[in-house]
Amino acid sequence: xxxxxxxxxxxxxxxxxxxxxxxxxxxxxxxxxxxxxxxxxxxxxxxxxxxxxxxxxxxxxxxxxxxxxxxxxxxxxxxxxxxxxxxxxxxxxxxxxxxxxxxxxxxxxxxxxxxxxxxxxxxxxxxxxxxxxxxxxxxxxxxxxxxxxxxxxxxxxxxxxxxxxxxxxxxxxxxxxxxxxxxxxxxxxxxxxxxxxxxxxxxxx
Amino acid sequence: xxxxxxxxxxxxxxxxxxxxxxxxxxxxxxxxxxxxxxxxxxxxxxxxxxxxxxxxxxxxxxxxxxxxxxxxxxxxxxxxxxxxxxxxxxxxxxxxxxxxxxxxxxxxxxxxxxxxxxxxxxxxxxxxxxxxxxxxxxxxxxxxxxxxxxxxxxxxxxxxxxxxxxxxxxxxxxxxxxxxxxxxxx
Ligand SMILES: [Zn+2]
Numbered sequence: 001x002x003x004x005x006x007x008x009x010x011x012x013x014x015x016x017x018x019x020x021x022x023x024x025x026x027x028x029x030x031x032x033x034x035x036x037x038x039x040x041x042x043x044x045x046x047x048x049x050x051x052x053x054x055x056x057x058x059x060x061x062x063x064x065x066x067x068x069x070x071x072x073x074x075x076x077x078x079x080x081x082x083x084x085x086x087x088x089x090x091x092x093x094x095x096x097x098x099x100x101x102x103x104x105x106x107x108x109x110x111x112x113x114x115x116x117x118x119x120x121x122x123x124x125x126x127x128x129x130x131x132x133x134x135x136x137x138x139x140x141x142x143x144x145x146x147x148x149x150x151x152x153x154x155x156x157x158x159x160x161x162x163x164x165x166x167x168x169x170x171x172x173x174x175x176x177x178x179x180x181x182x183x184x185x186x187x188x189x190x191x192x193x194x195x196x197x198x199x200x201x202x203x204x205x
Numbered sequence: 206x207x208x209x210x211x212x213x214x215x216x217x218x219x220x221x222x223x224x225x226x227x228x229x230x231x232x233x234x235x236x237x238x239x240x241x242x243x244x245x246x247x248x249x250x251x252x253x254x255x256x257x258x259x260x261x262x263x264x265x266x267x268x269x270x271x272x273x274x275x276x277x278x279x280x281x282x283x284x285x286x287x288x289x290x291x292x293x294x295x296x297x298x299x300x301x302x303x304x305x306x307x308x309x310x311x312x313x314x315x316x317x318x319x320x321x322x323x324x325x326x327x328x329x330x331x332x333x334x335x336x337x338x339x340x341x342x343x344x345x346x347x348x349x350x351x352x353x354x355x356x357x358x359x360x361x362x363x364x365x366x367x368x369x370x371x372x373x374x375x376x377x378x379x380x381x382x383x384x385x386x387x388x389x390x391x
Contacts, residue, residue, distance in 0.1 A: 007373055008369040008370045008372070008373045009369065009373075010373060010376075011347075011348075011369075011372050011373055011376045012347075012369070012372075015348070017351070042377075042380050043373075043376050043377075043380070045380065046376050046377075046379050046380040046383070047376070049325070049329055049379075049383060050329055050333075050348070050379070052322075052325065052326070052329075053326055053329045053330070054326075055239075055242060055243075056248070058238065058248050058251075058252075059248070062252075063234055063235060063238075066230065066234045066238075066255060066256075066259075067227055067230050067231065067234075069256060070230060070256060070259045070260060070263070073256060073260055074260055074263050
């Protein structure tokens with residue numbers, strides 16, 4: 001039995017979810033292999049920690065209330081069904097880009113304290129929509145925002161340019177960043193490369 | 206009378222029987238809730254996801270073709286909705302650059318043991334939270350939902366190969382995170 005093979009079976013071994021034959025096989029390997037035995041010990045320890053994590057129950061009566069609320073929302077959504085127009089969805093990103101530009105243009109003449117700020121939610125909405133349906137693009141979302149900048153200066157530039165102002169960005173904060181920063185897509189290779197660096201810890205965001 | 210199967214309920218809903226949808230919600234709401242809850246760690250966020258998932262199901266069921274089974278399908282929608290919610294949160298956090306990971310000083314006079322338990326709990330949540338998406342999904346579906354790997358592969362639309370490695374790496378990462386965090390603990 002290959003060492004790596006045993007490693008991958010350890011979580012199921014520790015939780016006793018392997019079939020008998022395989023469980024026995026792993027067990028025998030562990031008797032003979034100190035490395036895997038140590039790993040099995042570590043895996044067991046992790047699960048013991050996790051077992052202590054108790055999730056609090058939802059509020060009393062929560063589940064008897066789910067259905068009426070869904071019904072209510074379904075009826076509400078029906079009235080706004082035009083928002084789900086496929087064309088609108090398809091052009092959500094370009095529209096959002098236009099929205100950002102228009103908002104920026106407007107901000108110049110607006111009082112900085114006005115409501116016309118771009119909020120985190122606006123940005124988050126755009127980015128999430130961009131990666132919707134792409135499996136496992138979680139890390140991409142962040143990289144996405146950083147993608148327009150030279151890698152080594154990501155942290156510096158983000159810090160310099162996107163100075164958080166409460167829960168909003170002001171025009172000054174966004175000046176100099178292109179809408180590419182918010183909207184440009186990364187190629188698959190770029191994502192892979194950056195993910196790699198994130199995993200190695202040589203790039204922290 | 207034995208309870209209707211999912212397939213029967215879906216057919217009845219497609220024929221216009223609204224009550225059949227209600228039964229599907231009642232049947233799956235707890236599963237959907239807990240699956241979401243394990244991704245987002247928070248009741249309110251999990252509740253949002255439950256709402257989104259069933260609204261989506263309500264619309265999509267009208268044209269649903271039982272290719273993968275309702276169970277797999279609703280799990281898949283839930284995983285995707287949960288990942289989206291997490292993405293949204295991560296984008297928000299990304300821009301909140303000054304916010305560093307800090308141990309909260311609870312400042313209360315609760316017994317040390319209780320505080321330690323809370324800290325440990327927060328740490329584990331954080332450790333799971335920092336897993337890459339696929340590892341996290343596999344970990345949750347395998348550990349909490351105890352699903353077979355074949356089923357996990359169906360839900361995640363991926364192949365079975367590699368899932369065990371994903372699971373092991375998830376556990377390993379959680380362990381490393383806890384070790385690191387406990388070592389730097391004040
Ligand atoms: Zn070994």
